[in-house]
Amino acid sequence: MKEEEVNRCQIQEWYPKFKPYLLDDSGPFLLPLSVSNEDALPNRIHNPYEEEDLQVSEGSGDEAEEPSLPPIFPELELQVKESIESLGGAVFPKMNWSAPKDSAWISTTGTLKCTTFSEIALLFKASDSLVHDLLHAYDSCNDKSLSRPKNFFLALRKWYPSLRPEMEFRCFVKGNQLVGISQREVTTLYPIIEKKNDILLLIQEFFDNHVRGRFESENYTFDVYITKGERVKVVDFNPWGAFTLPLLFTWDELEQILVSEEDEVEFRIVEHQCAVRPGLKTAVPYDYLNCGPGSGWDQFMRNANAELQRQTEFPEADV
Protein backbone atom coordinates (compact mmCIF):
# COMPACT_ATOMS: atom_id res chain seq x y z
CA MET A 1 0.00 0.00 0.00
CA LYS A 2 1.17 3.50 -0.78
CA GLU A 3 0.93 6.63 1.35
CA GLU A 4 -1.14 8.35 -1.29
CA GLU A 5 -3.71 5.55 -1.11
CA VAL A 6 -3.97 6.00 2.65
CA ASN A 7 -4.21 9.77 2.23
CA ARG A 8 -7.14 9.51 -0.19
CA CYS A 9 -9.18 7.80 2.53
CA GLN A 10 -9.04 10.81 4.85
CA ILE A 11 -12.47 12.38 5.13
CA GLN A 12 -11.18 15.83 4.15
CA GLU A 13 -9.87 14.31 0.89
CA TRP A 14 -12.82 12.25 -0.28
CA TYR A 15 -15.84 14.10 1.02
CA PRO A 16 -15.87 17.08 -1.40
CA LYS A 17 -16.20 14.67 -4.36
CA PHE A 18 -18.87 12.56 -2.72
CA LYS A 19 -20.87 15.29 -1.02
CA PRO A 20 -24.05 14.61 -3.06
CA TYR A 21 -24.01 10.97 -1.92
CA LEU A 22 -23.58 11.51 1.82
CA LEU A 23 -26.33 11.00 4.37
CA ASP A 24 -25.54 14.47 5.65
CA ASP A 25 -25.28 16.24 2.31
CA SER A 26 -25.07 19.60 4.08
CA GLY A 27 -21.94 18.57 5.99
CA PRO A 28 -19.72 17.43 7.48
CA PHE A 29 -18.00 20.31 9.18
CA LEU A 30 -14.25 19.96 9.01
CA LEU A 31 -12.36 21.87 11.66
CA PRO A 32 -8.55 22.01 11.42
CA LEU A 33 -6.92 20.73 14.60
CA SER A 34 -3.59 21.63 16.09
CA VAL A 35 -2.27 18.72 18.10
CA SER A 36 0.73 20.53 19.58
CA ASN A 37 0.39 22.18 23.01
CA GLU A 38 2.60 25.09 21.93
CA ASP A 39 -0.05 26.17 19.45
CA ALA A 40 -2.89 25.73 21.86
CA LEU A 41 -1.55 27.47 24.97
CA PRO A 42 -1.28 31.07 23.71
CA ASN A 43 -5.01 30.95 23.06
CA ARG A 44 -5.76 30.14 26.66
CA ILE A 45 -8.38 32.49 28.08
CA HIS A 46 -9.57 30.55 31.06
CA ASN A 47 -7.17 28.93 33.44
CA PRO A 48 -8.85 27.20 36.36
CA TYR A 49 -5.57 27.00 38.27
CA GLU A 50 -5.42 30.79 38.45
CA GLU A 51 -8.74 30.93 40.25
CA GLU A 52 -8.31 31.60 43.96
CA ASP A 53 -10.53 28.80 45.19
CA LEU A 54 -8.54 26.20 43.25
CA GLN A 55 -5.05 27.23 44.37
CA VAL A 56 -2.99 24.58 46.13
CA SER A 57 -2.96 25.45 49.82
CA GLU A 58 0.37 26.24 51.47
CA GLY A 59 2.09 23.53 53.45
CA SER A 60 0.68 20.75 51.29
CA GLY A 61 4.23 19.76 50.41
CA ASP A 62 3.45 20.11 46.68
CA GLU A 63 4.69 23.70 46.28
CA ALA A 64 7.75 22.70 44.27
CA GLU A 65 5.63 21.02 41.60
CA GLU A 66 3.75 23.33 39.26
CA PRO A 67 0.46 21.69 38.39
CA SER A 68 0.38 20.94 34.68
CA LEU A 69 -2.09 23.17 32.91
CA PRO A 70 -4.82 21.45 30.98
CA PRO A 71 -4.77 22.72 27.39
CA ILE A 72 -7.89 24.55 26.34
CA PHE A 73 -9.01 25.53 22.86
CA PRO A 74 -11.45 28.43 23.01
CA GLU A 75 -11.61 29.12 19.27
CA LEU A 76 -12.11 25.48 18.43
CA GLU A 77 -14.70 25.18 21.21
CA LEU A 78 -16.67 28.03 19.72
CA GLN A 79 -16.47 26.58 16.20
CA VAL A 80 -17.60 23.19 17.51
CA LYS A 81 -20.52 24.80 19.35
CA GLU A 82 -21.63 26.63 16.22
CA SER A 83 -21.21 23.55 14.02
CA ILE A 84 -23.23 21.39 16.42
CA GLU A 85 -26.00 23.99 16.41
CA SER A 86 -26.15 24.15 12.64
CA LEU A 87 -26.19 20.35 12.38
CA GLY A 88 -29.31 20.18 14.51
CA GLY A 89 -27.86 19.87 18.01
CA ALA A 90 -26.12 16.47 17.86
CA VAL A 91 -23.10 15.21 15.92
CA PHE A 92 -21.06 12.12 15.12
CA PRO A 93 -17.37 13.10 15.51
CA LYS A 94 -14.36 11.60 13.78
CA MET A 95 -10.81 12.49 12.81
CA ASN A 96 -9.10 12.12 9.44
CA TRP A 97 -9.82 8.39 9.18
CA SER A 98 -11.45 7.11 12.33
CA ALA A 99 -14.31 7.67 14.71
CA PRO A 100 -13.73 6.94 18.42
CA LYS A 101 -15.93 3.80 18.19
CA ASP A 102 -13.96 2.04 20.90
CA SER A 103 -14.80 4.66 23.51
CA ALA A 104 -18.59 4.75 23.07
CA TRP A 105 -18.88 2.81 26.35
CA ILE A 106 -17.60 5.84 28.26
CA SER A 107 -20.37 8.21 27.11
CA THR A 108 -23.63 8.55 29.02
CA THR A 109 -25.62 7.25 26.03
CA GLY A 110 -23.21 4.42 25.13
CA THR A 111 -23.05 5.86 21.61
CA LEU A 112 -20.95 8.40 19.71
CA LYS A 113 -23.70 11.02 19.84
CA CYS A 114 -22.19 14.31 21.02
CA THR A 115 -23.97 17.52 21.86
CA THR A 116 -21.08 19.45 23.41
CA PHE A 117 -17.35 19.99 22.98
CA SER A 118 -16.60 18.22 26.26
CA GLU A 119 -18.46 15.09 25.13
CA ILE A 120 -16.28 15.01 22.01
CA ALA A 121 -13.13 15.57 24.08
CA LEU A 122 -14.08 12.73 26.44
CA LEU A 123 -14.58 10.25 23.56
CA PHE A 124 -11.39 11.33 21.80
CA LYS A 125 -9.25 11.08 24.92
CA ALA A 126 -10.46 7.54 25.64
CA SER A 127 -10.03 6.20 22.10
CA ASP A 128 -7.32 3.89 20.80
CA SER A 129 -8.81 4.12 17.29
CA LEU A 130 -7.72 7.74 17.21
CA VAL A 131 -4.22 6.84 18.35
CA HIS A 132 -4.07 4.95 15.06
CA ASP A 133 -4.87 8.20 13.20
CA LEU A 134 -2.37 10.18 15.25
CA LEU A 135 0.58 7.79 15.07
CA HIS A 136 0.08 4.65 13.01
CA ALA A 137 -1.89 5.50 9.89
CA TYR A 138 1.08 4.90 7.58
CA ASP A 139 2.52 1.85 9.35
CA SER A 140 1.52 -0.53 6.54
CA CYS A 141 2.82 1.62 3.68
CA ASN A 142 5.68 0.23 1.63
CA ASP A 143 6.79 3.78 0.74
CA LYS A 144 6.42 5.11 4.30
CA SER A 145 8.00 8.53 4.74
CA LEU A 146 5.46 10.10 7.11
CA SER A 147 4.82 9.22 10.72
CA ARG A 148 1.61 11.25 10.83
CA PRO A 149 -0.54 13.24 8.43
CA LYS A 150 0.35 16.83 7.60
CA ASN A 151 -2.99 18.12 8.86
CA PHE A 152 -5.47 16.83 11.38
CA PHE A 153 -9.18 17.55 11.13
CA LEU A 154 -12.10 17.16 13.44
CA ALA A 155 -15.03 16.12 11.25
CA LEU A 156 -18.50 16.68 12.65
CA ARG A 157 -21.30 14.87 10.89
CA LYS A 158 -24.98 15.28 11.61
CA TRP A 159 -26.07 12.61 14.11
CA TYR A 160 -28.49 10.04 12.69
CA PRO A 161 -30.20 8.25 15.59
CA SER A 162 -31.96 5.55 13.62
CA LEU A 163 -29.53 4.12 11.10
CA ARG A 164 -30.47 0.49 10.52
CA PRO A 165 -27.26 -1.53 11.09
CA GLU A 166 -28.37 -4.29 8.69
CA MET A 167 -28.37 -1.78 5.85
CA GLU A 168 -24.67 -0.94 6.08
CA PHE A 169 -22.29 -2.70 3.72
CA ARG A 170 -18.53 -2.68 3.10
CA CYS A 171 -17.58 -2.86 -0.57
CA PHE A 172 -14.20 -4.16 -1.71
CA VAL A 173 -12.72 -2.72 -4.89
CA LYS A 174 -9.73 -4.38 -6.54
CA GLY A 175 -8.22 -3.17 -9.78
CA ASN A 176 -11.15 -0.73 -10.11
CA GLN A 177 -13.64 -3.64 -10.03
CA LEU A 178 -16.15 -4.25 -7.29
CA VAL A 179 -15.16 -7.75 -6.20
CA GLY A 180 -16.81 -8.21 -2.81
CA ILE A 181 -19.50 -6.85 -0.52
CA SER A 182 -19.94 -7.74 3.13
CA GLN A 183 -22.61 -6.85 5.60
CA ARG A 184 -20.96 -4.44 8.02
CA GLU A 185 -22.73 -5.51 11.23
CA VAL A 186 -21.94 -9.20 11.56
CA THR A 187 -22.77 -9.87 15.20
CA THR A 188 -26.51 -10.34 14.60
CA LEU A 189 -28.72 -12.25 12.16
CA TYR A 190 -31.04 -9.85 10.32
CA PRO A 191 -33.92 -10.91 8.06
CA ILE A 192 -32.55 -9.44 4.84
CA ILE A 193 -31.96 -12.58 2.79
CA GLU A 194 -34.91 -11.89 0.47
CA LYS A 195 -33.54 -8.44 -0.24
CA LYS A 196 -30.03 -9.68 -1.02
CA ASN A 197 -30.35 -9.52 -4.78
CA ASP A 198 -31.93 -6.06 -4.79
CA ILE A 199 -29.22 -4.74 -2.48
CA LEU A 200 -26.52 -6.17 -4.73
CA LEU A 201 -28.01 -4.46 -7.79
CA LEU A 202 -28.34 -1.13 -5.97
CA ILE A 203 -24.73 -1.18 -4.80
CA GLN A 204 -23.35 -2.35 -8.13
CA GLU A 205 -25.21 0.41 -9.97
CA PHE A 206 -24.05 3.01 -7.44
CA PHE A 207 -20.45 1.86 -7.79
CA ASP A 208 -20.55 1.94 -11.60
CA ASN A 209 -22.24 5.34 -11.81
CA HIS A 210 -20.70 7.28 -8.94
CA VAL A 211 -17.62 5.69 -7.41
CA ARG A 212 -15.62 3.94 -10.13
CA GLY A 213 -13.30 6.47 -11.72
CA ARG A 214 -14.17 9.16 -9.19
CA PHE A 215 -12.18 7.68 -6.29
CA GLU A 216 -8.64 7.71 -7.59
CA SER A 217 -7.16 4.53 -6.07
CA GLU A 218 -7.32 1.17 -7.83
CA ASN A 219 -7.70 -0.85 -4.65
CA TYR A 220 -9.78 0.38 -1.73
CA THR A 221 -12.92 -0.24 0.26
CA PHE A 222 -15.95 1.95 0.78
CA ASP A 223 -18.87 1.69 3.17
CA VAL A 224 -22.43 2.43 2.13
CA TYR A 225 -25.79 2.77 3.79
CA ILE A 226 -29.06 1.99 2.00
CA THR A 227 -31.94 4.25 2.98
CA LYS A 228 -35.58 3.20 3.31
CA GLY A 229 -36.14 4.86 -0.07
CA GLU A 230 -33.40 2.59 -1.54
CA ARG A 231 -30.90 5.36 -2.07
CA VAL A 232 -27.26 4.42 -1.59
CA LYS A 233 -25.24 6.76 0.64
CA VAL A 234 -21.50 6.84 1.21
CA VAL A 235 -20.40 6.47 4.83
CA ASP A 236 -16.63 6.12 4.54
CA PHE A 237 -13.61 5.07 2.47
CA ASN A 238 -10.81 2.87 3.76
CA PRO A 239 -7.57 1.51 2.32
CA TRP A 240 -7.41 -2.00 0.86
CA GLY A 241 -5.89 -4.37 3.45
CA ALA A 242 -3.90 -3.46 6.54
CA PHE A 243 -6.11 -2.12 9.33
CA THR A 244 -9.37 -2.25 7.39
CA LEU A 245 -11.58 -5.04 8.71
CA PRO A 246 -12.51 -7.59 5.99
CA LEU A 247 -15.67 -8.54 7.99
CA LEU A 248 -17.19 -11.70 6.41
CA PHE A 249 -14.09 -12.17 4.19
CA THR A 250 -10.44 -12.63 5.05
CA TRP A 251 -7.83 -10.49 3.38
CA ASP A 252 -6.25 -13.68 1.98
CA GLU A 253 -9.53 -14.53 0.26
CA LEU A 254 -9.89 -11.04 -1.13
CA GLU A 255 -6.30 -11.00 -2.36
CA GLN A 256 -6.89 -14.27 -4.23
CA ILE A 257 -9.98 -13.09 -6.09
CA LEU A 258 -9.08 -12.73 -9.75
CA VAL A 259 -10.35 -9.55 -11.32
CA SER A 260 -12.26 -10.39 -14.47
CA GLU A 261 -14.02 -8.29 -17.09
CA GLU A 262 -17.40 -9.69 -16.02
CA ASP A 263 -18.65 -7.81 -12.99
CA GLU A 264 -18.70 -10.78 -10.64
CA VAL A 265 -19.26 -9.72 -7.07
CA GLU A 266 -19.16 -12.02 -4.07
CA PHE A 267 -21.84 -10.72 -1.70
CA ARG A 268 -21.80 -12.05 1.86
CA ILE A 269 -24.34 -11.50 4.61
CA VAL A 270 -25.01 -13.40 7.81
CA GLU A 271 -27.54 -16.00 6.64
CA HIS A 272 -27.80 -18.36 9.64
CA GLN A 273 -27.64 -17.97 13.40
CA CYS A 274 -24.47 -20.13 13.31
CA ALA A 275 -22.74 -17.63 11.02
CA VAL A 276 -23.04 -14.76 13.49
CA ARG A 277 -19.60 -13.46 14.44
CA PRO A 278 -18.59 -12.47 17.95
CA GLY A 279 -18.11 -8.76 18.58
CA LEU A 280 -14.51 -7.68 18.47
CA LYS A 281 -14.63 -6.94 22.19
CA THR A 282 -12.31 -4.00 21.73
CA ALA A 283 -14.86 -1.53 22.94
CA VAL A 284 -14.91 -2.40 26.62
CA PRO A 285 -12.45 -1.93 29.46
CA TYR A 286 -9.96 -4.76 29.92
CA ASP A 287 -11.45 -5.51 33.37
CA TYR A 288 -14.65 -6.51 31.63
CA LEU A 289 -12.87 -9.24 29.69
CA ASN A 290 -10.36 -10.36 32.27
CA CYS A 291 -11.82 -13.10 34.49
CA GLY A 292 -8.48 -14.62 35.51
CA PRO A 293 -7.06 -14.98 39.01
CA GLY A 294 -6.65 -11.58 40.69
CA SER A 295 -9.08 -9.83 38.34
CA GLY A 296 -12.06 -7.78 39.52
CA TRP A 297 -14.38 -10.63 38.52
CA ASP A 298 -12.26 -13.11 40.48
CA GLN A 299 -12.42 -10.86 43.54
CA PHE A 300 -16.18 -10.49 43.15
CA MET A 301 -16.63 -14.29 43.01
CA ARG A 302 -14.44 -14.76 46.09
CA ASN A 303 -16.48 -12.21 48.04
CA ALA A 304 -19.74 -13.78 46.87
CA ASN A 305 -18.56 -17.26 47.90
CA ALA A 306 -17.38 -15.97 51.28
CA GLU A 307 -20.77 -14.33 51.81
CA LEU A 308 -22.62 -17.54 50.86
CA GLN A 309 -20.43 -19.51 53.26
CA ARG A 310 -21.14 -17.02 56.03
CA GLN A 311 -24.88 -17.23 55.43
CA THR A 312 -24.76 -21.04 55.51
CA GLU A 313 -22.81 -21.07 58.77
CA PHE A 314 -24.85 -18.35 60.48
CA PRO A 315 -28.33 -18.42 58.94
CA GLU A 316 -30.42 -15.39 59.80
CA ALA A 317 -33.57 -15.84 61.86
CA ASP A 318 -36.59 -16.66 59.68
CA VAL A 319 -38.58 -13.49 60.36
Ligand SMILES: Nc1ncnc2c1ncn2[C@@H]1O[C@H](COP(=O)(O)OP(=O)(O)OP(=O)(O)O)[C@@H](O)[C@H]1O
Ligand atom coordinates in the same frame (compact mmCIF):
# COMPACT_ATOMS: atom_id res chain seq x y z
N1 LIG B 1 -23.68 10.52 11.14
C1 LIG B 1 -23.84 9.40 11.83
N2 LIG B 1 -24.79 9.30 12.80
C2 LIG B 1 -24.90 8.15 13.52
N3 LIG B 1 -24.14 7.06 13.35
C3 LIG B 1 -23.18 7.11 12.39
C4 LIG B 1 -22.98 8.28 11.59
N4 LIG B 1 -21.95 8.04 10.73
C5 LIG B 1 -21.54 6.80 10.98
N5 LIG B 1 -22.28 6.22 11.96
C6 LIG B 1 -22.12 4.86 12.50
O1 LIG B 1 -20.81 4.70 12.97
C7 LIG B 1 -20.16 3.62 12.32
C8 LIG B 1 -18.68 3.95 12.08
O2 LIG B 1 -18.61 5.08 11.21
P1 LIG B 1 -17.33 5.37 10.34
O3 LIG B 1 -17.18 4.33 9.28
O4 LIG B 1 -17.39 6.77 9.88
O5 LIG B 1 -16.19 5.19 11.44
P2 LIG B 1 -14.73 4.57 11.24
O6 LIG B 1 -13.98 4.79 12.50
O7 LIG B 1 -14.13 5.10 10.00
O8 LIG B 1 -15.06 3.02 11.08
P3 LIG B 1 -14.15 1.94 10.30
O9 LIG B 1 -12.78 2.07 10.83
O10 LIG B 1 -14.81 0.62 10.61
O11 LIG B 1 -14.28 2.34 8.85
C9 LIG B 1 -20.94 3.42 11.02
O12 LIG B 1 -20.89 2.07 10.64
C10 LIG B 1 -22.34 3.85 11.41
O13 LIG B 1 -23.06 2.76 11.96
